[in-house]
Amino acid sequence: QVQLQQWGAGLLKSSETLSLTCAVYGESFSGYYWIWIRQPPGKGLEWIGEINHSGSPKYNPSLKSRVTISVDTSKNQFSLKLSSVTAADTAVYYCARGGVTYRLHMDVWGKGTTVTVSS
Amino acid sequence: QSVLTQPPSASGTPGQRVTISCSGSSSNIGSNYVYWYQQLPGTAPKLLIYRNNQRPSGVPDRFSDSKSGTSASLAISGLRSEDEADYYCAAWDDSLSGPVFGGGTKLTVL
Numbered sequence: 547q548v549q550l551q552q553w554g555a556g557l558l559k560s561s562e563t564l565s566l567t568c569a570v571y572g573e574s575f576s577g578y579y580w581i582w583i584r585q586p587p588g589k590g591l592e593w594i595g596e597i598n599h600s601g602s603p604k605y606n607p608s609l610k611s612r613v614t615i616s617v618d619t620s621k622n623q624f625s626l627k628l629s630s631v632t633a634a635d636t637a638v639y640y641c642a643r644g645g646v647t648y649r650l651h652m653d654v655w656g657k658g659t660t661v662t663v664s665s
Numbered sequence: 666q667s668v669l670t671q672p673p674s675a676s677g678t679p680g681q682r683v684t685i686s687c688s689g690s691s692s693n694i695g696s697n698y699v700y701w702y703q704q705l706p707g708t709a710p711k712l713l714i715y716r717n718n719q720r721p722s723g724v725p726d727r728f729s730d731s732k733s734g735t736s737a738s739l740a741i742s743g744l745r746s747e748d749e750a751d752y753y754c755a756a757w758d759d760s761l762s763g764p765v766f767g768g769g770t771k772l773t774v775l
Contacts, residue, residue: 591710592766650757651700651716652710656709
């Protein structure tokens with residue numbers, strides 16, 4: 547059974563860099579897209595970006611200048627870095643598995659990491 | 666401001682049928698598949714419906730969806746208390762070259 551386990555710092559100050567990692571257990575890393583989604587308090591879902599096993603990332607244009615998504619296939623892990631955070635980046639961050647053809651087929655999710663940015 | 670538009674809330678009594686709408690544009694719903702996610706309180710979203718009314722294993726056939734033009738709808742028949750959750754629609758957006766989501770609809774079972 548595929549599981550995603552995510553971790554990272556939950557409390558940041560403005561201008562710091564958010565760093566989260568998601569480990570994939572029970573499934574080959576190849577053949578899927580690995581996705582980051584966030585959900586601000588009381589709000590909807592926002593796609594941050596994605597990466598495939600070969601390491602080709604794609605980012606939401608609204609965040610592109612601050613986001614880096616990378617993959618470590620030797621550890622079956624992928625990571626998110628978001629620089630220069632502000633209070634607007636306060637959210638629950640999820641990692642998810644998307645299909646190779648249909649990325650929105652996100653059938654496996656991490657439990658989420660709450661990130662709070664204080665000024 | 667979400668790209669896809671959903672009503673913020675919906676409600677129904679046990680056994681009723683409720684529908685949740687999702688409105689988009691030609692660059693997303695109008696030209697791509699619609700997906701629906703269910704989010705129970707305090708948990709991660711769960712894939713509920715995908716690509717023309719298909720359901721992952723374990724999702725009851727009380728859940729169904731439909732699409733017409735640039736709008737889609739999720740229908741839940743035989744409403745049950747455990748259906749109380751937030752529901753999100755999503756679609757690939759050709760202009761963004763990425764996925765877009767609705768703002769979510771909070772379903773209350775009265």
